[in-house]
Every structure is written in C-alpha cells, then in structure tokens.
Amino acid sequence: MITLLRLQLVASLGLNYLLQPGKRGRKLGVLLFVLLSMAPAYTGFVVLIGRAYGFLAAHNLPFYDLVLTGMHALAQIMILFLGIPILYAALFQANDLSILLPLPLRPAHILAAKLGVAYVLELIAAAILFAPALFFHAHYARPGAVMLGSGALCLLLLPAIPLALCALLCMAVVNVPGIGRSKWVWHLGMMLGALGAAAGMMMFTNSGPQVDLLDLVQAKMQQVAQMGRWIPGSVFAMRALALPGAEGLLNLALYGAAVVGWGVLLLAAGERLYIRPVVRGSGVAARRRRRADPLHAGSFLTTYVRKELACTLKDPAVAMNAVGGYLSVPILLLMYTILKIQTKGQVDVVGQLAQAAHSPLLQRALPFVVVGIALGLSFLGTSSSLFAASYSKDGRRLWLEKTLPVPAWTLFLGKFLFGMGLVTSLNAVTVVVAARVVPLGVGEWLYILLLSEVVIAANGAIALLIDCRRPKVDWKDTVQAVKQNVNVLLAFGATTLTLLLNGMLLAATYRLGLPASTLYAQLLAINGLLLAAVLVAARSLCRGLERVSV
Amino acid sequence: MIEIREARKQYGDQVAVQTLNLQVNDGEIFGFIGPNGAGKTTTIKMTVGMLRPDAGSIRVNGIDVWQEPLLAKQCIGYVPDNPDVYEKLTGLQFIRFVADAYRVPLALRRQRTEELSAAFAMQDALGDLIESYSHGMRQKIVLIAALVHAPRVWMLDEPLVGLDPKASLVLKTMMREHANQGNTVFFSTHILEVAERLCDRVGIIHRGQLVACGSLDQLRTERSETLESIFMEVTEQ
Numbered sequence: 021m022i023t024l025l026r027l028q029l030v031a032s033l034g035l036n037y038l039l040q041p042g043k044r045g046r047k048l049g050v051l052l053f054v055l056l057s058m059a060p061a062y063t064g065f066v067v068l069i070g071r072a073y074g075f076l077a078a079h080n081l082p083f084y085d086l087v088l089t090g091m092h093a094l095a096q097i098m099i100l101f102l103g104i105p106i107l108y109a110a111l112f113q114a115n116d117l118s119i120l121l122p123l124p125l126r127p128a129h130i131l132a133a134k135l136g137v138a139y140v141l142e143l144i145a146a147a148i149l150f151a152p153a154l155f156f157h158a159h160y161a162r163p164g165a166v167m168l169g170s171g172a173l174c175l176l177l178l179p180a181i182p183l184a185l186c187a188l189l190c191m192a193v194v195n196v197p198g199i200g201r202s203k204w205v206w207h208l209g210m211m212l213g214a215l216g217a218a219a220g221m222m223m224f225t226n227s228g229p230q231v232d233l234l235d236l237v238q239a240k241m242q243q244v245a246q247m248g249r250w251i252p253g254s255v256f257a258m259r260a261l262a263l264p265g266a267e268g269l270l271n272l273a274l275y276g277a278a279v280v281g282w283g284v285l286l287l288a289a290g291e292r293l294y295i296r297p298v299v300r301g302s303g304v305a306a307r308r309r310r311r312a313d314p315l316h317a318g319s320f321l322t323t324y325v326r327k328e329l330a331c332t333l334k335d336p337a338v339a340m341n342a343v344g345g346y347l348s349v350p351i352l353l354l355m356y357t358i359l360k361i362q363t364k365g366q367v368d369v370v371g372q373l374a375q376a377a378h379s380p381l382l383q384r385a386l387p388f389v390v391v392g393i394a395l396g397l398s399f400l401g402t403s404s405s406l407f408a409a410s411y412s413k414d415g416r417r418l419w420l421e422k423t424l425p426v427p428a429w430t431l432f433l434g435k436f437l438f439g440m441g442l443v444t445s446l447n448a449v450t451v452v453v454a455a456r457v458v459p460l461g462v463g464e465w466l467y468i469l470l471l472s473e474v475v476i477a478a479n480g481a482i483a484l485l486i487d488c489r490r491p492k493v494d495w496k497d498t499v500q501a502v503k504q505n506v507n508v509l510l511a512f513g514a515t516t517l518t519l520l521l522n523g524m525l526l527a528a529t530y531r532l533g534l535p536a537s538t539l540y541a542q543l544l545a546i547n548g549l550l551l552a553a554v555l556v557a558a559r560s561l562c563r564g565l566e567r568v569s570v
Numbered sequence: 571m572i573e574i575r576e577a578r579k580q581y582g583d584q585v586a587v588q589t590l591n592l593q594v595n596d597g598e599i600f601g602f603i604g605p606n607g608a609g610k611t612t613t614i615k616m617t618v619g620m621l622r623p624d625a626g627s628i629r630v631n632g633i634d635v636w637q638e639p640l641l642a643k644q645c646i647g648y649v650p651d652n653p654d655v656y657e658k659l660t661g662l663q664f665i666r667f668v669a670d671a672y673r674v675p676l677a678l679r680r681q682r683t684e685e686l687s688a689a690f691a692m693q694d695a696l697g698d699l700i701e702s703y704s705h706g707m708r709q710k711i712v713l714i715a716a717l718v719h720a721p722r723v724w725m726l727d728e729p730l731v732g733l734d735p736k737a738s739l740v741l742k743t744m745m746r747e748h749a750n751q752g753n754t755v756f757f758s759t760h761i762l763e764v765a766e767r768l769c770d771r772v773g774i775i776h777r778g779q780l781v782a783c784g785s786l787d788q789l790r791t792e793r794s795e796t797l798e799s800i801f802m803e804v805t806e807q
C-alpha cells in the first residue's frame with residue numbers, strides 16, 4: 021500500500037530526476053527558476069496577512085479568529101476548484117489501471133493510492149495558503165498550545181473534505197452515459213464552472229452592506245467563512261479553530277469524524293463508480309464511423325497545415341490551450357457586465373474610457389493608446405501554447421516528420437502558417453468587438469490590427485523556434501504536452517521581453533515629442549525587421565529538429 | 571543497397587552502437603537480431619535519417635543519408651518499433667499526408683492503397699480516426715503508409731510484433747517478393763525462427779557490436795547447427 025502510494029507519487033510528479041544524479045542539476049535549475057519567479061507574489065501574500073494581523077493588533081480588535089477561519093475557508097474553496105482537474109487527471113487520464121488491476125491489490129487500495137497523490141498535492145497548496153495565517157495567529161493572538169495543535173491538525177485534514185467532494189463529482193460525471201467520457205464536456209465544463217464560480221463569488225461578496233473599511237473587512241471575512249461553511253463538515257473545523265477549551269476539542273473530534281465519514285463514503289462509492297465500470301469494460305468511448313473521403317494529391321505544405329488543424333482543434337486540451345488568452349475576452353466582458361449591472365451603472369469601465377478618449381488630455385496621448393491596445397492584443401495572441409507547444413504536441417509522432425523527405429523549414433512554415441491563420445481570425449474578431457466599445461477611427465483600428473499581427477508573427481516565430489529546438493516528446497496525455505511544458509514559459513518570457521522593448525521605444529518617442537505618424541511607422545518597421553530577422557534565423561536554426569531524439 | 575561504414579552512436583556516456591560496418595545487398599532480406607537493448611533500433615534510426623551517427627557514414631542506394639537526406643529518404647520505407655501516429659487523422663488522411671510528402675502520383679497512390687489495405691484487411695477501417703485503432707491496426711496503417719510510395723529499401727523495426735497471424739504471413743510474403751525483385755529488405759527481430767526461415771543473411775548485434783554476420787549456411791558451417799545455439803554462443807559473454 022505504501023509502496024503503491026510512493027510509486028504513484030514519483031510517477032505523477034516526475035520525481036525520478038531527483039533520484040538520477042546526472043539530470044538533477046538542470047531540472048533543479050528549472051524548478052528554482054519557476055520558484056524564484058513566484059517568490060515576489062507569495063511574499064506579498066504573506067506580508068499582506070501579516071499586515072492584517074498587525075492592523076488588528078494595533079487597533080486592539082478582536083477579529084483574529086475571523087481571519088483564521090476565513091483563511092481556512094478560503095483554502096478549502098481553492099482546493100475545491102483545483103481538485104477537480106487534478107483528480108480528473110489522476111483518476112481518468114493516467115492509463116495505469118490496466119497495470120494495477122491485474123495485481124493482487126484490493127480496489128480500495130488502488131483508489132486510496134490515487135487519491136493519496138492528489139491529497140499530498142493539495143496539502144502543499146493548503147499549507148501555502150493557510151500556514152502563514154496560522155503562523156501570524158500564533159504570533160499575535162497567543163493561543164494556547166492546545167489551540168495550536170488543533171490548528172495544525174486542521175491544516176493536515178484541510179484537503180480531505182473538498183477532495184472527497186471533487187472525487188465524487190468526477191466519478192459521478194464520468195458515469196453519465198454518452199457524454200461523461202467526452203473530453204470536450206470536461207474541458208468546457210471546467211472552464212464554464214470556473215467562470216460561473218468566479219462570477220458567483222463576486223456577486224456574493226459584492227452584496228451586503230458596505231459602510232466603513234473595518235466593517236467591510238469584517239463583512240468580507242464573514243462572507244468567506246460563510247461560503248466555507250457550505251462545505252459539509254468543515255463547520256466543525258472552523259469552530260475548532262475559534263472556540264477555546266473543551267468545546268474546541270469536541271468540535272475537532274467532530275471534524276475528524278466528518279473526515280473519516282467522507283473517506284469511507286468515497287471509498288465505497290469509488291468501488292462502484294470507478295473500479296467496477298472499468299472491470300465491466302464500459303469505460304471505453306464509443307467508436308464513430310466516418311465516410312472515407314477520396315484520396316487526393318496535393319502540395320505537402322497544404323496537407324501539413326490541414327494536419328495541424330486536425331491535431332490542434334480536434335483535441336480539446338490542445339485547442340483550449342492554443343486559443344489561450346482569447347478565452348479571457350468573454351470572461352472580461354462578462355465581469356464588466358456583472359459589475360455594471362450590480363453597481364447600477366456606477367462602475368462602467370468602458371463608458372468611462374469612452375468619455376476619457378474625448379478629453380483633450382487623451383487626444384494628445386491618442387497614438388500611445390493606439391499602440392498600447394495593439395501591444396495588448398499581441399500579448400493576448402501569443403500568451404498561449406499554440407506556437408510554443410506546436411512540436412511538443414506531436415511528441416513521439418515526430419519520428420514521421422524526421423523520416424519523411426521534407427525539409428525542416430517546410431514543417432516550420434506549415435506550423436507557422438497554421439498558427440498565424442488561427443490567431444489572425446481570433447485577433448480580427450477581437451478587434452471588431454473592441455471597435456464597437458472603444459471609440460477610435462477606422463484607420464486607427466486597421467493600424468492596431470496590422471501592428472498586432474506583425475508583433476504576434478514575430479513572437480510566434482520565436483516561440484515556434486524554441487519548441488523546434490527542444491520539444492517535449494515524453495508525455496502520455498496531450499495535457500502534459502501543452503500545460504506542463506517549460507517551452508510555454510520560455511516563450512512567454514521572450515514575448516514579455518519584446519513587448520518591454522516596444523514599450524521602451526514608445527516611452528523614448530514620447531520624450532522626444534515625435535509626431536504620431538513617425539511613431540506608427542517606426543514601430544511597424546522595427547517589429548517587421550524583428551519578424552524578418554527571426555524568420556531568416558529560423559530557416560537555418562529549424563534544422564536543429566534533426567538532433568531531437570524521439 | 572545499404573552500406574554502413576564505421577558508424578558509431580552514444581547517448582551521453584552510454585555507447586549504443588560501436589563502430590559498425592555492415593553491407594546489405596540488393597535482392598536480399600537481411601535479418602538484424604540481438605537481445606533487447608543491443609542497438610538494433612539505434613542502427614535503424616541512423617539509417618533512416620532520424621539519428622545522426624557520431625562518426626562514420628551511411629549510404630542507401632549509393633546516396634549518403636546525412637549529406638543528401640531528402641534524396642536518401644525518398645527511396646526508404648520505414649516502419650518504427652512503436653506505431654505512434656497522429657490520432658486525430660483518419661487512416662486515409664494519414665496515408666494521403668505521407669503520400670504528399672513523397673509526392674506519389676495519384677494513380678500510384680490509389681493502386682498501392684487499395685492493394686495494401688486489402689492485403690492487411692484494413693479497407694473498412696480507413697475512414698475511422700486512428701484514435702479508435704488497436705495496436706495492430708496502427709501498425710498496419712504505418713506499414714501501408716510506409717510502402718505507399720513503392721520504396722526500394724524497406725527498413726522495418728520489429729515489424730511482426732503485434733500483427734495477427736494472417737497479416738504476419740502477408741508481410742513475410744511481401745518481403746520475399748520485394749527482395750526477389752532486386753530490392754533490399756532490412757528488418758530487426760528477436761524471433762529467431764522467423765529470421766531462420768526468412769532471411770538470406772543475418773547479423774547478430776550484442777552490446778552495440780556486430781558479433782556475427784553472414785548467410786545462414788555460412789554461420790552454420792562456421793559455428794553451430796541452429797541459429798538459436800549460434801545466438802546463445804555469441805551473446806554469452
């Protein structure tokens with residue numbers, strides 16, 4: 021049982037490299053880089069919580085418990101959301117059941133090992149969120165050792181109930197006949213669920229009285245705690261954290277009992293909903309039959325673009341990650357609408373923007389607004405895995421590309437043209453939507469479209485080149501190829517860099533007081549040159565695909 | 571014809587193939603045998619232009635694979651050990667994709683696709699997404715696609731693993747016919763009976779080194795009676 025859990029942990033986290041001395045250095049370097057880039061945000065979070073406690077202490081306010089229980093509730097809610105994709109991946113994407121089922125293991129053990137991995141992952145997330153609050157609580161509120169102990173226990177048990185809920189949900193949905201196994205249902209469902217939850221939380225926390233700041237903070241914390249209480253069983257944990265003495269301990273015991281109860285329920289349900297369908301063989305997607313289309317002949321470049329289209333858009337994970345930033349457009353629109361309706365028109369970002377656009381101050385700065393929008397759109401277009409995981413998503417299938425009598429440049433061009441086709445259509449739609457809300461002239465919008473396309477093309481080519489030279493080929497599911505891919509991070513860094521350069525150029529032009537036409541021409545020329553340079557370099561550098569071993 | 575001269579390949583500090591010299595002639599089925607991890611796949615990958623040798627040269631039909639890769643690849647049909655193919659294409663779309671890469675004329679690709687898919691009993695599955703194929707069917711679609719441009723040199727990495735008995739027999743017959751027409755068939759296997767019955771010549775590779783090579787008669791007179799005992803003898807140490 022323990023061996024199984026350890027094996028699952030090592031396999032799912034890719035921890036093997038820690039045991040291999042050769043590769044350890046480089047992988048740890050990447051890990052360190054990622055950790056370092058997260059550090060500022062996390063330090064900010066810890067400082068914020070510290071400040072909150074400090075503020076309460078300075079004003080002698082008795083809300084410590086509220087902050088602590090609020091953070092506990094918040095961590096639970098976070099895990100509820102993070103848990104669904106993690107559990108879905110652990111239960112239904114790792115194809116190791118065919119290996120595990122024939123082994124002399126009880127179904128409950130298999131399930132427990134898989135859930136154990138998710139638990140460890142979520143415990144890390146829980147500790148990240150809740151431990152700072154516990155630390156500052158100990159520092160400022162000076163609770164007794166017993167309270168601290170029960171606080172630590174609550175931290176250890178924190179993921180249990182939300183995870184049980186997620187697992188039950190996943191297993192229930194997968195068993196819906198017909199659609200439960202469709203990847204599209206899952207990916208779209210997760211996105212819409214996150215959207216709905218974000219909107220719901222915003223509406224919930226925006227409602228209620230808003231008097232002065234202190235009352236506001238208190239009210240918010242109470243609302244968060246209230247949401248936490250909706251998770252059945254966790255109310256005991258919150259009481260255990262807030263109530264002193266025997267009453268607190270009693271609630272701690274009740275919390276423990278609730279956790280055990282959920283665990284037993286989960287294992288019993290898992291046996292029926294998870295293991296049994298696999299053994300019965302009903303977990304296989306129905307096979308669809310298509311009409312065979314006639315065998316044409318054509319240019320390889322066209323065929324390759326068509327293949328990219330099929331391999332990107334027919335796979336929900338690849339498609340959703342390729343569309344990337346554009347998914348945020350409807351989300352932003354929705355948030356804007358909700359805000360506007362809720363505040364009865366008081367908060368109307370776009371309306372205020374439109375007003376400001378006509379003010380004399382902004383008239384002078386208009387060219388900078390135009391360029392700013394173009395750069396923003398470029399960011400939207402390239403902050404995805406479309407280019408940066410284009411080779412990676414082919415993975416082991418790259419043997420074919422490497423043995424066909426086709427130059428590496430043709431493959432590069434095929435991927436580039438397909439990516440540009442997809443981004444251009446999305447970018448054009450976004451521009452048309454934006455043109456309806458932000459009042460700029462037709463000429464300006466055309467320039468925005470042109471500049472953003474050039475910047476996207478340059479950054480896309482850079483991202484493609486990165487992925488061509490070092491694609492991730494070892495993966496089981498395309499989710500791993502597009503999500504857990506360092507190349508996406510590297511390409512993101514490169515995009516940030518070129519956008520930063522553009523921004524500096526903009527600032528310099530502003531200082532020198534050059535006319536708008538010069539600014540427009542300059543930016544277009546420089547980004548066009550960058551694009552040309554990258555493509556010329558790519559022509560020879562893309563032959564590095566030869567060195568990639570599959 | 572395949573000529574491998576002084577080819578060498580190592581992964582990091584692990585030597586996979588050490589200084590290999592090998593010639594496979596026209597009209598010949600060459601069986602490449604050896605234990606797991608001996609270096610068979612590495613040798614084949616170097617020959618089909620997937621993996622650049624650290625040293626040495628490889629020629630296929632007189633064309634250097636690493637100096638004129640596109641020309642050399644044009645006359646090779648390669649079947650890898652793992653049939654990983656684009657799952658979101660249908661079988662027919664996949665064949666078309668490969669045929670476009672080799673610029674196969676329409677008439678030839680129609681004829682080859684019909685012949686090959688009939689031979690491997692795949693006509694009914696060609697319209698389905700490859701996603702829905704079994705392992706053996708994936709292997710068959712890779713085989714059909716690899717042979718659609720009527721290549722002269724066949725490079726097959728463990729082609730019989732996973733095929734049903736009928737398809738296996740069909741493939742073996744096709745290999746024989748192809749060699750009899752003056753072409754080259756190079757395949758790796760660890761099934762000794764197949765090698766014994768099918769091959770004109772065999773090479774045994776062990777820890778990256780060619781430890782025995784020649785026609786079966788030659789090996790029998792030089793070493794011992796059966797291929798199995800030869801194999802055990804040369805891979806002993």
Ligand SMILES: Nc1ncnc2c1ncn2[C@@H]1O[C@H](COP(=O)(O)OP(=O)(O)O)[C@@H](O)[C@H]1O
Binds near residue numbers: 584604606610
């Ligand atoms: N990508 C790789 N990285 C490191 N070592 C490899 C790689 N591929 C193969 N090897 C090693 O090279 C040796 C030869 O492998 P291979 O050619 O696949 O053997 P065979 O096909 O004969 O079973 C093996 O020891 C194997 O471990």
Ligand SMILES: [Mg+2]
Binds near residue numbers: 610611612651
């Ligand atoms: Mg092999």
